[in-house]
Amino acid sequence: MKTFHIPVPDSSILEAIQHKIDFKTKPLGALGQLEKLALRISLIQQTLNPSLQKPHLVVFAGDHGAAQEGISKYPPEVTYQMVMNFVQGGAAINVFCRQHNITLEVVDAGVNGTFEKSLPIIHNKIPNTFGTNNYLKEPAMSIKEGQKSIDRGAALIQKIFENGCNIIGFGEMGIGNTSSASLIMSKICKLPLSECVGRGTGLDDQALKTKLQLLQKAQDLHRRLDTPLKVLTAFGGFEIAQMVGAMLQAAELGMIVLIDGFIATSAYLIAHQIEPNISHYAVFCHQSDESGHKAMLDFLGANALLKLDLRLGEGSGCALAYPIIQSAVNFMNEMASFESAGVSNV
Numbered sequence: 283m284k285t286f287h288i289p290v291p292d293s294s295i296l297e298a299i300q301h302k303i304d305f306k307t308k309p310l311g312a313l314g315q316l317e318k319l320a321l322r323i324s325l326i327q328q329t330l331n332p333s334l335q336k337p338h339l340v341v342f343a344g345d346h347g348a349a350q351e352g353i354s355k356y357p358p359e360v361t362y363q364m365v366m367n368f369v370q371g372g373a374a375i376n377v378f379c380r381q382h383n384i385t386l387e388v389v390d391a392g393v394n395g396t397f398e399k400s401l402p403i404i405h406n407k408i409p410n411t412f413g414t415n416n417y418l419k420e421p422a423m424s425i426k427e428g429q430k431s432i433d434r435g436a437a438l439i440q441k442i443f444e445n446g447c448n449i450i451g452f453g454e455m456g457i458g459n460t461s462s463a464s465l466i467m468s469k470i471c472k473l474p475l476s477e478c479v480g481r482g483t484g485l486d487d488q489a490l491k492t493k494l495q496l497l498q499k500a501q502d503l504h505r506r507l508d509t510p511l512k513v514l515t516a517f518g519g520f521e522i523a524q525m526v527g528a529m530l531q532a533a534e535l536g537m538i539v540l541i542d543g544f545i546a547t548s549a550y551l552i553a554h555q556i557e558p559n560i561s562h563y564a565v566f567c568h569q570s571d572e573s574g575h576k577a578m579l580d581f582l583g584a585n586a587l588l589k590l591d592l593r594l595g596e597g598s599g600c601a602l603a604y605p606i607i608q609s610a611v612n613f614m615n616e617m618a619s620f621e622s623a624g625v626s627n628v
């Protein structure tokens with residue numbers, strides 16, 4: 283597996299950035315979170331004139347062996363079917379990406395099915411991985427598969443970067459993957475599973491209890507997980523593993539890294555354990571309605587830009603937050619200063 287080296291942005295430009303923000307024609311601090319965003323993006327890009335280039339959203343899809351156990355309201359075939367829906371342009375994320383001119387890429391990271399080579403999909407699965415193993419019986423994947431998945435996720439970001447993209451969102455599709463995310467969360471955040479497990483696609487009270495019991499069994503089975511890679515490989519999935527590599531690579535390249543909901547944040551938890559400097563590049567876009575997401579964000583000391591009660595995934599939160607991020611960059615570039623507009627400052 284490649285080693286990631288993520289630089290801490292040079293803070294010597296900070297004062298100049300803050301000065302530019304403070305002398306825009308507005309009461310000091312009045313653009314609130316937009317100011318913080320503008321500052322972070324300017325710092326990442328080491329410029330007083332930040333820009334967003336060729337925004338991309340990458341949806342990683344993968345299946346889960348444990349999905350046969352009844353941990354989701356929907357059957358596992360939906361993962362494959364939704365990938366076909368993405369390809370045909372009919373999913374929520376297609377709509378939002380079209381609305382904001384974001385290029386959407388769909389990645390087969392380990393779906394239980396074979397896609398025609400000619401389809402506009404990034405065929406990125408490791409050979410013969412049609413979903414993870416059932417972690418109620420064995421690790422979801424081998425350590426080698428985890429490492430390869432991270433590398434594959436990283437490699438595809440390198441290509442997108444070379445095409446001129448400097449802001450990239452991450453989303454996923456995988457029936458059963460809120461369970462993997464909860465198991466990862468419980469381990470990394472050191473919280474009891476009951477605080478990490480939620481309704482996912484919409485389980486009722488009884489099914490939620492069963493999900494918690496099953497995940498407790500999985501946690502009991504995989505007790506000795508002393509590295510982030512072991513946590514990732516014990517619980518999966520392949521889409522989460524590829525997101526880990528993709529997020530790390532994007533940060534290493536100095537891109538703005540947009541994080542979606544509960545599952546994407548669980549990938550970020552692993553990435554952050556591997557290389558904490560990723561935090562300088564991450565923007566948390568939406569606080570999911572999935573019950574554990576707030577605690578996950580709290581653990582990271584993060585605040586999401588939006589809270590719209592979505593629990594969809596697909597990178598939907600990133601696409602919806604994008605115009606707000608654009609506004610932060612635009613005010614930095616286009617707004618008059620007190621001096622240029624002849625407005626009295628205090």
Ligand SMILES: O=C(O)c1ccc[n+]([C@@H]2O[C@H](COP(=O)([O-])O)[C@@H](O)[C@H]2O)c1
Nearest residue numbers: 354456458460482483543544570594595
């Ligand atoms: O991103 C989220 O916060 C989120 C919260 C709940 C569900 N999802 C989506 O729903 C699927 C997982 O739900 P489940 O119940 O099958 O574990 C998967 O395809 C996710 O993209 C996503």
Ligand SMILES: Cc1cc2nc[nH]c2cc1C
Nearest residue numbers: 356360455483594595596
């Ligand atoms: C229909 C459907 C669409 C989704 N998109 C992301 N997760 C999903 C889960 C289901 C069930």
